[in-house]
Amino acid sequence: MTTAEEADSTVCSVVVNDEEQYSIWPAGNPVPAGWRPTGFQGGKAECLAHVAGIWLDMRPLSLRRTSADAA
DSSP states (O other), X not given: OOHHHHHHHOOEEEEEETTOOEEEEETTSOOOTTEEEEEEEEOHHHHHHHXXXXXXXXXXXXXXXXXXXXX
């Protein structure tokens, strides 16, 4: 199995930080400090599709709040 095939078959978790920025992380590995699991797991492509469907505003939460306060 090649490295690319291994990466595609890895079960991943979708994680989010306090700024509501999303990423994927290999399931079973400790989640890095500052991140927490969202509860969604699947293959890499499934997780990336999930993130694309829920992370509609790429700006960090602090910037979105500042922009809303200025409006």
